[in-house]
Amino acid sequence: MTGPLRPAFHEGQVLAAADLSATVEYARGLAVRHARHLHEWGIAEGLGLVAEPRTDPLTDARHAEVRVExxxxxxxxxxxxxxxxPVVLRESDFEEVNGADRPTDEPYPVFLTATDRKPGGTPGPVSCAGGATGTRVEESxxxxxxRLGDERLVEEQRPPAVGxxxxxxxxxxxxxxxxxxxTDGHFGGVETEARGVGVRFTGVRADTVAARSGSLTLRTGPVVREGEPALVLSGGDQPGLVFGLYRGGGTVAPLMTVAANGNLTVEGSFSGRMPAGSTLVTSGxxxxxxLLPLPAGVTPExxxxxxxxxxxxxxxRxxxxxxxxxxxSTVEAAVDDERRVRCRTRLYDPLAVPASVVERPGAVDFLVLATVAATNGGA
Structure with a gap:
């Protein structure tokens, strides 16, 4: 199999339609290979399903008009x-595919697919064979x-070969x-996920992401919103890694910071799996x-x-x-298997008349140490 063929021209050459088409196809090939292999496929912008409330004039029933942005x-x-x-979805098209189904609360998938057509027609599957006088093809x-369950077909699709x-x-x-x-012959609403399959968005395939400004920011949405999380990797004079939430002015309020020397600063509490050989302490x-408490991060299990x-x-005490x-004097100061304190104290005043011995509940200062023994490998 040969590689991509790049058109080449010379002075005095008579250009046929095939030559001009080859020039276009070469550029199209570059574009699709780039998109196919350097990016993950999906929605790049817009294309959301939007439901607008409507009322059936015959029955006064409430339903929704659904459009694609x-x-x-x-x-x-x-x-x-x-x-x-914007494209308003036609209920007649839905009934043609799913009209025979029994009533259900399960949502039905909506798909977008590419097609070619002659300019001036309506979006739909049209043959691109065209007449001899056609000079344009609309990429529509x-x-x-x-049908219910067809969303699984999305992940079963396989891309074309490399070349x-x-x-x-x-x-x-x-x-x-x-x-x-x-519902009842009308659209009732829209969803972005059903049966574990959600809308897929475009992505990037890369082992290295480099920032020209010296600061790289990752956030969960295309627009900066107060209270949303962000991860900022900075270089230059103050290198470090910051995880935090956006403030109203668009800056990031740090919640966790890793400095260039490895120091970790956490604004909240720190919990997680105890490494082998570690010790956690609590007192009071x-x-x-x-019941005596366990140190933070340690569970009864x-x-x-x-x-x-x-x-x-x-x-x-x-x-x-x-x-x-x-x-x-202390009669008892112990803790049982449930970490429940047993403390009794005895009081005696030899000068009291009459002399008596009194026992009553007592109090203790406690220190609880939780340890994880190191394995033979030290892990």
Whole structure:
């Protein structure tokens, strides 16, 4: 198989239609190979399904008019599909495909696919064979309704071979626009995901992403919105990595910062899996009957199955006494398997009349250490 053929011309050459077409096809081939292999296919801009409330004039029933917003998609063959104007979906087209189905709450998929047609016609599957006088081909589109479950066909599609030229006519490639609900003979609403399959957007295939300004920002939407997360990688005089949320002015309020020297600064609490050989600590004061807390990041399940070993140290507290002659002794200061404190103190005043011994609940200062033993490999 030969590689791409680039047209070459010389002075005095008589250019035939095939020569001019080859020039166009060479440029088209470059474009589709770029889109096919350097990008992930999907919706690039717009093409959302929008539902507008309507009322049936005959029954006064509420329903929805659904339209496809203008936008651009790139399919898996590398072809760009452009919708320049809003398109209202026709209920008659839906009924032609799914009208025999029983009533259901399940949403139906809506697809976009590329097609060629003669200029001046209506969007739809038209033969591109054309007459001998045709000098233009409109790269158009078709909107299709699928049956329940047809959304799985999207991921089953396979791209053309590496050197394959643009398909003529274009091969049918389904781009999922979303889903519509159907109730009582009308559209009832729209969805972007159903049965675990959602709308797919374009992406980039790259092992390296380089920023010319010295700062690279990743965010979850095309527009900066206050409260949305962002990840900023900076170089230059203050290199570092910042994760945070956008402020009203468009700057990022840091929640986590990694400095160039490796120092990590976290604004909130830090929790996660305890590495082998680590120790977490918590302390405080507890009274008789209280459950001792575990250090932050340690769960009762980790203690129960032996992944974490808990060590407890108790120091009895001396309670206040009514007289200076009262003697205080600790009868019990322990913790059971449920980490429940058992603390009793005994008070005796030998100068009191009559002399008596009193026992009452006590208090302790506690220190709880949770440790993960290192394995033989130190991991």
């Amino acid at each position: 203008p936008g651009i998609a790139v399919d898996g063959t590398g072809r760009e599909v452009v919708v320049t104007e 589109y078709q909107i299709l309704f699928g 394959a030229p643009p398909a003529a006519p274009p091969a049918r490639w389904l781009v999922l626009l979303g889903y519509v609900r159907w 004061t507890a009274t008789d009957g209280m 980790q203690v129960a199955d032996g992944r974490v070993v808990v060590h407890v140290r108790l120091t009895p 001396t309670p206040p006494t009514a007289t200076d002659s009262t003697l205080v």
